[in-house]
Amino acid sequence: MSDDRVEDTSAARPADEGRGAAEGVRYGYFGPRGTFTQMALASHLHSLGMPQLLDSATAFATVPAALDAVAAGEVDEVMVPIENSVEGGVSATLDALNARDGLLIRAEVLVPITFVLAVRAGTTLGDIEAVGSHSHAWPQVRGWMAANAPAAQYIPTLSTAAAAADLGADGEPPYQAAVCAPGAAETFGLTVLASDIGDNANAVTRFVLVSGPGAPPAPTGADKTTIMLYQHSDHAGGLLALLEQFAARDINMTRLESRPTGAAMGQYGFSIDFEGHVSEERVGEALMGLHRVAAQVRFLGSYPRADRRPPVISAQHGDRAFSEARSWLRSLRTGD
Amino acid sequence: MSDDRVEDTSAARPADEGRGAAEGVRYGYFGPRGTFTQMALASHLHSLGMPQLLDSATAFATVPAALDAVAAGEVDEVMVPIENSVEGGVSATLDALNARDGLLIRAEVLVPITFVLAVRAGTTLGDIEAVGSHSHAWPQVRGWMAANAPAAQYIPTLSTAAAAADLGADGEPPYQAAVCAPGAAETFGLTVLASDIGDNANAVTRFVLVSGPGAPPAPTGADKTTIMLYQHSDHAGGLLALLEQFAARDINMTRLESRPTGAAMGQYGFSIDFEGHVSEERVGEALMGLHRVAAQVRFLGSYPRADRRPPVISAQHGDRAFSEARSWLRSLRTGD
């Protein structure tokens, strides 16, 4: 996977890994420097009180490369984008997570997305014939571009930061401007022609921190769980039967994405986030129910919600109701 | 309750109760002698290889009296009718079971119902101005009576056997014929004017053997469970949510009866029989689910089906699917 790693940071690994949880961890992210993903990792490390670890984190050129590195044990935890409030799920991440065994989401980070139009010093709006950016970013600035540079052609790039990096380098990329994060413009020495050019002021991207196999982080009372579900066959009511496992326990889904299985047209799996932690009773029972009725359930982690908002759980679905029901059942069976 | 016991059989209790399960048990039934219920108890004792115990069984004048005697420990097990294929649930039994704590159904017996028209020697069809019988029996012979004795008036009695007993005794009951079981006519020395007078040749009554508190009998692979369910409130979909606990685990209901709670018009509980034993996984989970979402669940027993017919359980609802799901959940939680 070294061909996918855009900078060699192997020397940056801390010599002594025993000093603290985050300190000994080898981090990675979907790079290069300047991506929104790097910002998400920075935010995460800041919340852990270890901002300095960002410098030693490995940047990977693609999401699959980052996840391969975790699966191979080359790094411990990587940050990747999973869902955009405007463009939807990040297919590459969803599919890459599902294609590898034992990966676990351990945290999520929400980053507000603001785009700038960045150019080399001296370039004016009138000079711009083509604009480079990632294919997820372009639709988010389409309104602004149509109004301000209607003739500019779109050139896809591997990431928003890559568009900026190429423009900041010596070569001759086939575009005169990059749509990227403010930080990327700064990182690569570009001039910002316009800020906040996103059409949707509330755009947010959600990132997840992924590790190798292990126990999930402890429940915080405001957690989410991510799974991938496959139906036995594609019949009327098949998905319904799966979703009833959530509804019967009053478990709220916060994301549902269909992903083709690749086997044939119309065969889908479902990538689902829902409220709650695998250690909670109602979540455990729902997962066991899905395990019984679905063709396959892939558990991808339970982790604290970025917004720290606890779910509303009615008394009849709380842990206490479950443990009381279990005691009651035990007494019925023994007659005591 | 001694006023409800129609014959004193206290002396009949075996002195040594240690010789065998059935032998040491003090039995009772909804009597008097000659009822279909006594026939059900005879059938049960016969299947246990202890037919002689019928003689020492206590007959009770009403179902509530029989259940009171079990609740008070005066007898160990009583046979009572619970459901008739023509007339439906026996309300007195359902309500009496629900009104007492700790009673358990331990067995069920099916008895084909055949009625005879019994009279004192010398009485002819033309002499009959009125006919005595129980109010559950009369609708079952209404067609025959309309065709053969259209002018005969109906006089309700406490049981079919009571109608025969009074006719066989010295008094002057207000009727000249009894509709009763063949055995009752014989027991009380009556003449049978006509046999098999029931309008429905397939009529069957179901009886249950009820004991005090304790562990249910061991599962046989072909069992039934009886419960009483109360909803939290009377809203659209309330019953639906309860029934989904069965459907979600592919559990077949074999009887559903509504019974008013008595609190107000339109407030009902539901008396339910379903396939399976409380010791089975899918039944246990369904009961726990009901315990959480219903206002109250009253467990009335798990016991062998009279017809020995095992349920069809799909692989995904078998005990193995449940235990595999539990192992899987445990591994998710620990990360092992």
Next chain:
Amino acid sequence: MSDDRVEDTSAARPADEGRGAAEGVRYGYFGPRGTFTQMALASHLHSLGMPQLLDSATAFATVPAALDAVAAGEVDEVMVPIENSVEGGVSATLDALNARDGLLIRAEVLVPITFVLAVRAGTTLGDIEAVGSHSHAWPQVRGWMAANAPAAQYIPTLSTAAAAADLGADGEPPYQAAVCAPGAAETFGLTVLASDIGDNANAVTRFVLVSGPGAPPAPTGADKTTIMLYQHSDHAGGLLALLEQFAARDINMTRLESRPTGAAMGQYGFSIDFEGHVSEERVGEALMGLHRVAAQVRFLGSYPRADRRPPVISAQHGDRAFSEARSWLRSLRTGD
């Protein structure tokens, strides 16, 4: 059925039937005089401003006889009991309604039930060895009787009024006291030893007025509909699929009774009351849905609720939502 009719009122039919709706109608009820059912008919006629029609109403000895008379056109409308808040559905009425084609419930009446202990003049509580009453009434006074006349035996009678009538007549009934309505004691010249002896102070019985075939009464905005439902087969989830037709349209059930079909043990139909009138959109669609998925749906009438309480209908299930959806569908189909 003349053998079931307890008094000949054929001469009472009004000569001129054209003067008004109620005035020209020939009424009947489950008698004899003095029953709670007669009180229900009196209440209904009073609300129509025609109390004098009670005198000419025909009393029938049994519920089936009353319904037969309507089916045969001998009377136009009969009042029968259908549901008791303590004892539950009146099986005889439910089964008789289902066994006849074309009968329609046109109104319902709620009557609070209060029982008295009535005796011949001179009889004291100490003199009572046996008490006559209907089998639905006896369980409702069981507590009072156990406290005040514990030794008294119960003798079943055809109705509470019949118990009083026999005691008021010249014969020697096998009991010294009747449990009946206050009006019955008065009608038959008995002395009231104790009033309000019902164990449940809130006991209410619901009666329905049944006519022959025709259009239902116009909707009032606070109506009920009664149907009988038969499933295709007895499988897990069968009843669920039927009840979902109500839940999907937010239709509240106010009564659900199972009744055996008589074909075999465990085969049930369901007698159901629900909120709404057949002329309403959501009710019409639910009925059509049931017609498609049930083995049989028997429509037994839409009629004003006795309590005049209108249902709470969310905007999405109101008639307007249905007609808007229909217009929208039409535009999709035509492209206009």
Next chain:
Amino acid sequence: MSDDRVEDTSAARPADEGRGAAEGVRYGYFGPRGTFTQMALASHLHSLGMPQLLDSATAFATVPAALDAVAAGEVDEVMVPIENSVEGGVSATLDALNARDGLLIRAEVLVPITFVLAVRAGTTLGDIEAVGSHSHAWPQVRGWMAANAPAAQYIPTLSTAAAAADLGADGEPPYQAAVCAPGAAETFGLTVLASDIGDNANAVTRFVLVSGPGAPPAPTGADKTTIMLYQHSDHAGGLLALLEQFAARDINMTRLESRPTGAAMGQYGFSIDFEGHVSEERVGEALMGLHRVAAQVRFLGSYPRADRRPPVISAQHGDRAFSEARSWLRSLRTGD
């Protein structure tokens, strides 16, 4: 939108539009020439017996541009990709369809996807440092590329055909090989180094032909319907209530995609294909039900299935069952 149209075909519009359905129609597609989408349009026109119309069809540089042209009346029908058996739904198409009023899908075409590795004459596998292709195509050849050209970098392009076109032109694109359709290699004069390099031999892409407002094509007995559904709010069971409208009528879904509404993280609409035509009873009732309970339903067309496979409809959900139920309801309401 002229900036998006990659070739000016306005002169190609037929002068006389009256000669036949397809003949008078102005076609467009997501181009440039050589895309799989052009192949889909060729296939469609071939099935209509009008293959020559392909030459006059307008190629648009992006899917939104193609749909804008239809919405503006500049062309009559455009072919766009909607779903890939490996990569899933084409977000650009789904979002663009939902963002415009009055567009209707009139046909679907399935095209097996086979990729070639195309180069300029003389280039060998060893010369390839970078490969250009569309971001949907690249993941489908990732296995082959890793095995045969592991060092090659990926360069995103606007379409697979654009990668080939640039390589076939005079310029210096930043890559030495294109992954594209066999036809594109031929169109742009490239040499095919390897054929059938897709990792999934069964890869298929589904295309839809979209027109402006109007009535849907007539039902064929094997049709599909496409809608976009928005829930009222994001709560447990919200999607379930919508899906039950299909399940209750035994309607099979063939595709379910979630798409963010853009309003906030976690707010989704659902793009759904299901079996059946809007003119069928069960489909009409399901659509009306969704119209009532969903926040919004957007109808995007009923059209013949590409595979001509008719759905299996049980008797109780056929048009006849609906019309019988309607007749029955009418008779209940009128009493006739």
